[in-house]
Amino acid sequence: MALIPVEEARARILKGVNPLPAEDVTLEQTLGRVLAKPLKAVRNQPPFNASAMDGYAVIAADVANTPATLKLIGLSAAGHAFKGAVKPGQCVRIFTGAPVPKGADAVVIQENTEASGKAVTVLQPVKPEQNIRFAGLDFRKGDALLPAGLTLGARDIGLAAAANAPTLAVRRRPVVALIATGDELVLPGGKPRADQIVSSNSHALAAMAQHLGARVMNLGIVPDNLKATERAIARAATTDILVTTGGASVGDHDYVQEALKNSGVAIDFWKIAMRPGKPFMYGRRRGQHVLGLPGNPVSSLVCARLFLKPLIDALLGLPAGDDLVEARLGASMKENDSRQDYVRARLVETSDGYRTATPFAVQDSSMQRTFREAEALIVRPPRAPVASAGDVVKILRLDF
Ligand SMILES: Nc1nc2c(c(=O)[nH]1)N[C@H]1C(S)=C(S)[C@@H](COP(=O)(O)OP(=O)(O)OC[C@H]3O[C@@H](n4cnc5c(N)ncnc54)[C@H](O)[C@@H]3O)O[C@H]1N2
Numbered sequence: 323m324a325l326i327p328v329e330e331a332r333a334r335i336l337k338g339v340n341p342l343p344a345e346d347v348t349l350e351q352t353l354g355r356v357l358a359k360p361l362k363a364v365r366n367q368p369p370f371n372a373s374a375m376d377g378y379a380v381i382a383a384d385v386a387n388t389p390a391t392l393k394l395i396g397l398s399a400a401g402h403a404f405k406g407a408v409k410p411g412q413c414v415r416i417f418t419g420a421p422v423p424k425g426a427d428a429v430v431i432q433e434n435t436e437a438s439g440k441a442v443t444v445l446q447p448v449k450p451e452q453n454i455r456f457a458g459l460d461f462r463k464g465d466a467l468l469p470a471g472l473t474l475g476a477r478d479i480g481l482a483a484a485a486n487a488p489t490l491a492v493r494r495r496p497v498v499a500l501i502a503t504g505d506e507l508v509l510p511g512g513k514p515r516a517d518q519i520v521s522s523n524s525h526a527l528a529a530m531a532q533h534l535g536a537r538v539m540n541l542g543i544v545p546d547n548l549k550a551t552e553r554a555i556a557r558a559a560t561t562d563i564l565v566t567t568g569g570a571s572v573g574d575h576d577y578v579q580e581a582l583k584n585s586g587v588a589i590d591f592w593k594i595a596m597r598p599g600k601p602f603m604y605g606r607r608r609g610q611h612v613l614g615l616p617g618n619p620v621s622s623l624v625c626a627r628l629f630l631k632p633l634i635d636a637l638l639g640l641p642a643g644d645d646l647v648e649a650r651l652g653a654s655m656k657e658n659d660s661r662q663d664y665v666r667a668r669l670v671e672t673s674d675g676y677r678t679a680t681p682f683a684v685q686d687s688s689m690q691r692t693f694r695e696a697e698a699l700i701v702r703p704p705r706a707p708v709a710s711a712g713d714v715v716k717i718l719r720l721d722f
């Protein structure tokens with residue numbers, strides 16, 4: 323089977339994928355969720371003409387010439403409106419956020435007054451409308467407040483609360499099942515035998531999936547055994563996405579593809595023209611997407627960034643971004659073969675506003691430390707010619 327190009331693989335994974343249905347959740351649960359329906363204001367904010375200052379509600383014409391002494395007729399505090407009306411020669415004590423009484427058209431700040439019993443002397447004129455927040459200043463009934471497709475942050479949630487929305491319609495979060503395969507694996511904190519290593523893929527993938535807005539069902543480690551692999555795959559049957567790591571290649575103990583097929587997964591493709599990540603496989607079981615990632619930690623995470631992220635984004639109704647940006651090479655690179663390379667690199671922002679990407683010398687796909695230390699992947703297209711330091715290349719920032 324010919325290796326398929328990265329772009330084709332991504333297109334086949336995303337074919338026919340629709341956003342998941344919406345669900346109503348309380349505001350407290352909306353942080354980081356994707357809004358499924360736009361939020362419209364159903365009321366004005368503020369709902370009444372409110373004072374922006376502590377002072378006195380007056381008729382501006384009464385204090386055009388100062389000093390001017392007015393008669394204090396009452397009080398308007400936040401949550402306790404003055405019920406009457408201000409007539410010429412009168413004023414009402416008022417506090418920030420309180421409704422401006424009928425008749426008054428300005429608020430004098432208390433620093434510009436002298437009060438003595440029921441007599442308030444205004445020392446400086448105010449203009450009509452001064453120190454008043456008019457009803458609907460912030461937003462008006464019918465205004466579009468939050469667009470669909472927005473990933474909700476603190477300010478969005480604050481605005482929704484101000485608009486009196488106790489719940490929001492958000493996309494259901496995709497559920498991602500994770501299965502690590504391999505007799506050589508023990509969980510972090512375990513006691514690896516001399517011929518074993520510590521499993522790390524599922525931890526990184528779980529963090530990545532959660533960061534992208536998915537929920538995770540971690541099914542742990544299964545041994546290199548067909549039946550055990552099939553049992554784990556069965557447990558993942560109800561999830562939106564099943565991700566396996568390891569056992570994707572051609573070795574005698576690589577059971578994943580066979581187990582997936584036996585479990586009713588139709589394999590769409592296997593093996594991509596990329597490095598790392600060549601043995602990546604993809605299939606579907608009814609509505610479920612199945613991503614078989616290679617076992618090498620860097621390969622599995624690079625594949626997840628390239629294929630799992632756009633899939634989760636699509637299920638959440640988020641647009642597919644063109645993630646690549648340009649950088650100058652910090653060192654020369656040799657010509658490329660027929661696979662698209664994703665080369666771990668250091669990124670330095672230069673004073674001219676550009677950036678320089680310098681590849682790490684050793685790129686083995688087991689090396690998680692350089693992967694952690696890399697700020698970007700240099701994307702080398704198939705058959706890219708020799709590149710010199712200073713040449714412009716495409717990079718993918720590592721932001722997870
Ligand atoms: N004859 C060939 N051999 C290999 C090929 C090939 O085309 N022909 N491809 C190589 C490439 S590229 C990769 S990548 C690996 C991927 O193989 P598998 O997906 O079958 O992965 P494993 O063999 O199970 O493991 C590879 C490597 O990764 C370690 N590993 C596995 N799972 C985890 C985990 N959860 N956490 C940390 N490390 C893990 C495992 O111990 C191995 O060292 O195949 C090449 N071989």
Ligand code: MOO
Binds near residue numbers: 596598687
């Ligand atoms: O994914 Mo494999 O790394 O190309 O070593």
